[in-house]
Amino acid sequence: MRAGDLSASDTSQVPAGASGPGAAAAAFWHVQTTTDSRAEAMELAQGAVRARLAACAQVAGPVASTFWWEDAIERAEEWLVMLKLPAHRYAELADFLQQRHSYDEPEIIATPIVAGSAGYLDWIEQETRPR
Numbered sequence: 001m002r003a004g005d006l007s008a009s010d011t012s013q014v015p016a017g018a019s020g021p022g023a024a025a026a027a028f029w030h031v032q033t034t035t036d037s038r039a040e041a042m043e044l045a046q047g048a049v050r051a052r053l054a055a056c057a058q059v060a061g062p063v064a065s066t067f068w069w070e071d072a073i074e075r076a077e078e079w080l081v082m083l084k085l086p087a088h089r090y091a092e093l094a095d096f097l098q099q100r101h102s103y104d105e106p107e108i109i110a111t112p113i114v115a116g117s118a119g120y121l122d123w124i125e126q127e128t129r130p131r
Contacts, residue, residue, distance in 0.1 A: 026112030028121055029087050033097055033107050034065065034078040040102055041079035047100065053093040054083035055127035084124050086115070 031054070035041045044059030051074065061079035068074070085093055095107050113121075 023131075027087055028113040028116065028124055029085055029086065029090055029110045030113055031080055031083045031090065031093060031108065031110045032067065033081050033101065034063070035081065035102065038075060038079050040098055041081045045081050045083070045101060048061060048083055048093060048096060052128050052130055053089050053096055054085045055124040056084045058082045085128055086125055089128055
């Protein structure tokens, strides 16, 4: 499937709660989460790719995060995990991350990929097919 193959009226592959320009039309997604250790970030990245839930996972960090938690502002050093996948694999990936993540309420954010090179998008599709 290529980015233009999903019609604007077909929301079967759109992550729950997705909205905004390109959300319904995006066949591919960029998903991110954060962890408090490089080791966990690497485990999540490798596990998602090994399970073919994402074609690619990148780990970056450390990043300085500031956020509300339990009525207080917290600051923490975190590691960012970025994953690329077809939209139809989002629910499985989100479930995978939720089950394996150490945080009580992990960040799991999906952003539509509204454009990309045809070869790269084809590669994402090929590498996330179950074997």
